[in-house]
Amino acid sequence: MISVAMTTYNGEKYICEQIESILNQSMKVDEIIVCDDGSSDSTIELLKKYPVKVVQNDMNLGYRLNFKKAMELCSGDYIFLCDQDDIWLPNKVEEMMRMMKSHSNMHVLSSSFIYIDDKNQEIQMKVDKSRSNNNLYCRPVEKDSLYQVDFLDYLAMNYFQGCSLLLDKWIKDLVLEHYSTDIEHDYLINSIAASYSSMYFYNKPLFQYRLHENNSIGAQYDTQTKEEHLQRANTLKIRTQNAHNALNVLNIIRLANSDYYQENQEEFSHMSAFFYQHIQALENKKFFKLLCQNTSPYYSLIKTKKARVMDLLYVLKEKVIR
Known part of the structure; x- marks a missing residue:
């Protein structure tokens, strides 16, 4: 069973594109769990048009605890984390599930992505040959290849956004058992998985990552002078x-x-x-x-x-x- 854990907050502008990109995957997901953190716009009304389970928080939790809640509600053996404003490429689920199932020691997998703006136009980034994943990862990784991420790489910072992740139930349960808000939810997942030698990066873009002024977290440096x-x-x-x-x-x-x-x-x-x-x-x-x-x-x-x-x-x- 494949679950999607999505969090929303005033996401009316992009939420339909994201939901439809998930529903139109070449490999279908079994459930989409949406935890809304107190939206005051039309996000909830728009979500009612789709076959998703929406849970509205009684109080604003913030993105770290909201993602925890979304993961807790997922019943799948595999869980994709998802933001409200990106667009999945049609083969994202199929490609990542294929990778996950072909490596028994893999518990977390991140893919690369394509930057887009608020009009769905691709944002070109100057490539640093000493890095990968749109310059976010501190090591060069060959295009379309799979790379096992070392735990020590995670001491300083996180390199792979939550919206890029697929995790299995084993690591999800372990993360929830030791959940901490001292670091971001994706940093927590990735560092724990890396300590078990089970965190991998697939250097192939499988979704479009939107940069805009309302990103709650994201690649701030890429849009700075x-x-x-x-x-x-x-x-x-x-x-x-x-x-x-x-x-x-x-x-x-x-x-x-x-x-x-x-x-x-x-x-x-x-x-x-x-x-x-x-x-x-x-x-x-x-x-x-x-x-x-x-x-x-x-x-x-x-x-x-x-x-x-x-x-x-x-x-x-x-x-x-x-």
Whole structure:
């Protein structure tokens, strides 16, 4: 049985296109569960035209808890996560199910995508040959190939949006058992699956991902100017975000995959100590402490060379301002 877990909030502008793209798949899904988070527009009325189950929240949960609720209500052996404003290509379900069923150790699969704007026009992105998945993933992956994602890749950030994911019931139940709102729902799913060596990326675009001003989460950097990106990056919150993410992920894995955590407990302990010290160095503007941290292999797990230079420049700038 195949389920779709969708969340909505004031999605009247695009919801019909998305629902119809799911219903017109070459391989049919068995149920579409929609959890609405208090829409005040015509989203609910539009959904009544389709064979979907709509659950309206009594109070606004926010997207992290709303996706949790949608997953809980899914009864399928396989669950696709779905946003309200994208468009699935006709073979998305068939292609991803084929991949999932042909790999017994695969519990989560992400596909690539095509950016579109609010008029369904494709948005072209400048390709970085050192990256993949529209430059979101930090490693190059050959087109149309399958790649197993390493757990350590997830320490700093998430690379695959929830709307790109297919997961099976085993990982869904495990994620729900250890659900945390400390990180995004897709980051949680992907990092737990990667710790079990069961997270894969299929570098083939199977849906259209819409960029518009009302995205609740998404690829913010891709629509920013260079100046806007630099201004946003030069804040303490952003400079410490990756280290906070890493600490949250390690704590989640300690509970969700205790065997893996125990096997790597000493290494994880050293990592945690480094990430704490890194946050403190940034908070306290310790230039030479940050400079010395560049000798640690753990720094490269959460930041690129360019980002490490920016840490130093951030501290220097803050010292001058003070």
